[in-house]
Amino acid sequence: MQREQGHDQAQQSQTGGCQCGQVRYRLSAEPQALFICHCRECQKQSASAFGISVIMASHAVTLLSGNLKSWTRATDSGRVLTCFFCPDCGTRLWHGDKDKAPSVSIKGGSLDQPPDLSKAVHIWVNRKLSGVIVPPEAVCFAAEPPPD
Numbered sequence: 001m002q003r004e005q006g007h008d009q010a011q012q013s014q015t016g017g018c019q020c021g022q023v024r025y026r027l028s029a030e031p032q033a034l035f036i037c038h039c040r041e042c043q044k045q046s047a048s049a050f051g052i053s054v055i056m057a058s059h060a061v062t063l064l065s066g067n068l069k070s071w072t073r074a075t076d077s078g079r080v081l082t083c084f085f086c087p088d089c090g091t092r093l094w095h096g097d098k099d100k101a102p103s104v105s106i107k108g109g110s111l112d113q114p115p116d117l118s119k120a121v122h123i124w125v126n127r128k129l130s131g132v133i134v135p136p137e138a139v140c141f142a143a144e145p146p147p148d
Contacts, residue, residue, distance in 0.1 A: 015064075016093070016111040018086035023066030023093060027056055027111075032103060034115055035145075038132070039076060039124035045083075045092055045107075049129045052108025054115055058098035061106070068093065076124075077144045121145065 017024040033055040042051025069087040072080050085092045096104035108115050122134050126142040134140060 014111060014113055016106065018066070018089050018091035018093060018110065020086060020089035020091070022088045023068060023086045023091070024064040025093065026062045026064055027054075027060055027106065028062065029057055029060035031056055031106075031115075034108075034117070034120045035105075036117060036120045036122045037124055038122065038126075038128040040127055041073070041075070042124075043127075043129070046109065049132050052115065052117070052120070053095070053105040054108050054111070055103055056106055058096070058101055058104050061094070061098050061104055070097075 014027045015024065016027070031054045035053040035055070037051045037053055038049070039051075042053075043049060045051055067087060068084045070082050070084045072082050075081050081095050082097045083092060084094050084097075091110060092107045093110050094104045094106045098104045118135075120138070122128075122138050122140045123145055124143055125134060125140045128134065
């Protein structure tokens with residue numbers, strides 16, 4: 001992450017945005033958690049083998065430019081998830097309503113500096129695609145991890 005000088009002290013800051021560049025955001029704190037999710041919904045959303053979720057305190061996420069659209073879907077755990085994306089290119093940027101929830105899940109591929117996945121927690125590994133190798137030292141959950 002880059003360092004940005006604040007008024008009285010330095011704080012962590014990282015930026016990200018959508019594929020077309022219309023939407024930009026800044027993260028002003030360290031992540032609370034990092035997950036690699038192997039569920040079918042994350043596979044569909046990312047059009048890949050898994051999704052990367054960088055959990056951030058909502059107050060540390062600032063929309064710098066552009067507008068977002070959202071839609072909601074049911075999750076396997078029975079909750080409702082609000083998904084925010086760029087209305088122009090469709091890039092998914094985060095899950096969770098930062099104006100209503102204490103934390104949101106930033107989609108790792110939207111960050112300008114990709115996250116280091118070496119310490120990521122792997123979830124929904126019971127739905128992992130064949131051939132995807134999870135490091136033996138990784139913390140794993142067969143489905144959704146228990147709440148904190």
